[in-house]
Amino acid sequence: MSHPHPDLTLPPPLEPGVLRIVALGGLGEVGRNMAVLEIDGRLLVIDCGVLFPEDHQPGVDLILPDFDYIADRLDAIEAIVLTHGHEDHIGAVPYLLRLRPDIPLVGSQLTLAFVVAKLKEHKITPRTLTVAEGSVERLGAFECEFVAVNHSIPDALAVAVRTAAGTVLHTGDFKMDQLPLDGRITDLRAFARLGEAGVDLFMVDSTNAEVPGFVAGEREIGPVLDRVFGESGRRIVVASFSSHVHRVQQVLDAAALHGRRVALVGRSMVRNMAIAGELGYLKVPDGVLVDVKNVDSLPDDEVVLMCTGSQGEPMAALSRIANNDHQIKVGPGDTVILASSLIPGNENAVYRVINGLMRLGARVVHSGNAKVHVSGHAAAGELVYCFNILRPRNVMPVHGEVRHLVASGALAVKAGVPAANVVLAEDGVVVDLSDGQARIVGAVPCGYVYVDGSSVGTITEAELKDRRILGDEGFVSIFAVVSSADGSVLAGPQIQARGFAEGDEVFEAILPELTSALQDAARTGADTHQLQQVIRRVVGRWVSNRLRRRPMIIPVVIEA
Known part of the structure; x- marks a missing residue:
């Protein structure tokens, strides 16, 4: 090859x-x-x-x-x-x-x-x-x-x-x-x-x-959905791709069989299924679809919510439901079905959603414990x-x-x-x-x-690296004013940190060493850029040794 x-x-x-x-x-x-x-x-x-x-x-x-x-x-x-x-x-x-x-x-x-x-x-x-x-x-x-x-x-x-x-x-x-x-x-x-x-x-x-x-046939999903619907005594939430017409069809059919109404949740889901219905690719049983605004007026055992977010996408409906940050709430006795397989790379996000739903008391049915997707x-x-x-x-x-x-x-x-x-x-x-x-x-x-x-196209790998550092390691800013005449420190250094368990006072221990290093460098004629590099090196070494962190360090030096 x-x-x-x-x-x-x-x-x-x-x-x-x-x-x-x-x-x-x-x-x-x-x-x-x-x-x-x-x-x-x-x-x-x-x-x-x-x-x-x-x-x-x-x-x-x-x-x-x-x-x-x-x-x-x-x-x-x-x-x-x-x-x-x-x-x-x-x-x-x-x-x-x-x-x-x-x-x-x-x-x-x-x-x-x-x-x-x-x-x-x-x-x-x-x-x-x-x-x-x-x-x-x-x-x-x-x-x-x-x-x-x-x-x-x-x-x-x-x-x-x-x-x-x-x-x-x-x-x-x-x-x-x-x-x-x-x-x-x-x-x-x-x-x-x-x-x-x-x-x-x-x-x-x-x-x-x-x-x-060989991959199993789509028809094998229907009986499983039928069984899960039959076992569920309260609300059912089904998450799938917003373009998975076949899966939505199976959910509509199961809902009709068990006397439930289905509300589509999420702009892309509503849009795509409207298109599929208009073109004849989706057959909607009479009286099954209901606007999501009206589901609260229905008994819990008559409701099915069909939403996006089966891959753990942070802004999709299911993730927000799991975070208790959505108009739709789930709790003990509710059933959530993730009707999709895991796309490589999404595993952690999906498991976070599953854990969040189970923490709220919901029963979660997914491809790992039932045949709800092929x-x-x-x-x-x-x-x-x-x-x-x-x-x-x-x-x-x-x-x-x-x-x-x-x-x-x-x-x-x-x-x-x-x-x-x-x-x-x-x-x-x-x-x-x-x-x-x-x-x-x-x-x-x-x-x-x-x-x-x-x-x-404006975000680069370097900027993503900065974001990861900010998220994982924190942020330290240092401000200092030095004399252009003799290099003495006129103000500062002042240190502020974000993303640290420790308060800013922990950095007081490095101030004498940092002040001395700045004065020594300034006397040798170092410009502001070189002084900033001195700050980055001294503070970075101290934070690494003392706090075991590698934060983003932003030094600001002004000559007066």
């Missing part, structure tokens, strides 16, 4: 007739999926999603793909093809369209409906092209055929991209549920047909490549099926952490793909396809782009 190396250089200029593939997100992580295909100066983007921040990225709202690679070639983009409507595949579209609002968006009916609603909040009216399984569209240098795939959201599509250099099949997110709730299975007949014609590069969802066998990603057995059906010339695992990509590549080799034709790439690694061979030819800069409030 081909592995990326840290010493990869910038790729050579792209030769005519060669197809170049660069992932700007989604390889080495679960989220912010975005791939750029290029041939003869024209570009096609597949997906444009976000990644949600982890604990070590304080204050960050979203993480975007790095658009720098295409920033000076936006006019060359033929379209953005969207495989489905999950945030990790569509969430960054508004930020790319800010740079060029008229890039056509291509996707299924539900996917585009979710995107258009999102763009409306950003005051962007996009150009859209609605496609369905079986559609074939010529997008400049790229001919795209769309194939139905089954996922945890309706209307998901794989895309086969035909170019002068060969055919690429990108699965998007998929699994092979044979009895899906909507009856729409992954079209393996189309996969077989594409395989017969020849797939030169198979870009395959690898999130569950480490999981043996994955939307193909497991190892399903991937091997696809490798055997397609017999691709080259395989490039996508959508997953490094361990997932490696496991997916190993499955391809077991299924008969030559090891030299399995390309393991990470974000920014450049892969060229020519003469039936895919190979790594270099790498381009590809970092995280942070959204922090209204700012996009």
